Amino acid sequence: MPVKDEKKLIEGCKAGEQEAWRELVETYRDMVFAVARRVAGPSAEDAAQETFFRVFKSLGNFRGESKFSTWVYRVAYNTSLDIVSKRGIVTENPDGFEQPYGGPGPDDLTISAEYSEAVKTALAGIRPEYRTVLELYYLLGKSYKETAEITNMPIGTVKTHLHRAKKDMLKTLRRSGVAGFH
Numbered sequence: 001m002p003v004k005d006e007k008k009l010i011e012g013c014k015a016g017e018q019e020a021w022r023e024l025v026e027t028y029r030d031m032v033f034a035v036a037r038r039v040a041g042p043s044a045e046d047a048a049q050e051t052f053f054r055v056f057k058s059l060g061n062f063r064g065e066s067k068f069s070t071w072v073y074r075v076a077y078n079t080s081l082d083i084v085s086k087r088g089i090v091t092e093n094p095d096g097f098e099q100p101y102g103g104p105g106p107d108d109l110t111i112s113a114e115y116s117e118a119v120k121t122a123l124a125g126i127r128p129e130y131r132t133v134l135e136l137y138y139l140l141g142k143s144y145k146e147t148a149e150i151t152n153m154p155i156g157t158v159k160t161h162l163h164r165a166k167k168d169m170l171k172t173l174r175r176s177g178v179a180g181f182h
Helices: 003-014 017-061 068-088 111-127 128-139 143-150 154-174
Strands: none
Touching: 003 017, 068 111, 068 143, 111 128, 111 154, 128 143, 128 154, 143 154
């Protein structure tokens, strides 16, 4: 969404225009639900609804220092973590990113099943904070700055985590003996 349109939409929401709010929800609902599904799993719908409630309530706090989509993503991520914490939902990893990624990934590519399984195993085997940064940057296409804002890490830490994640995954892939990683 162009920045000019986004600003107009935000202002409309702040002014209480129902059509603006409807458009905002429609624009961001897929992204919010994807985050909620990965983090909160079975409570994804509740997390998504709570996210939009918090966005509505906090819209006046959006300062425009980041992209609006990054801010909404951060609200969705934090809200989902809150729900996981409050409900005691047990996930394999505390950040919840072990849930399958819903977008294009190894399964959608024409690569061998052996390669795909090895990549999934390697991804599952890295530290949760590395995996979170790697997924935000590579799978969701967030920039270093957006990834830093979402995870509340300095940009340097994001870059270090990405480097270590790739290094750890490559080490695991080489150990697995998959062709191309020897």
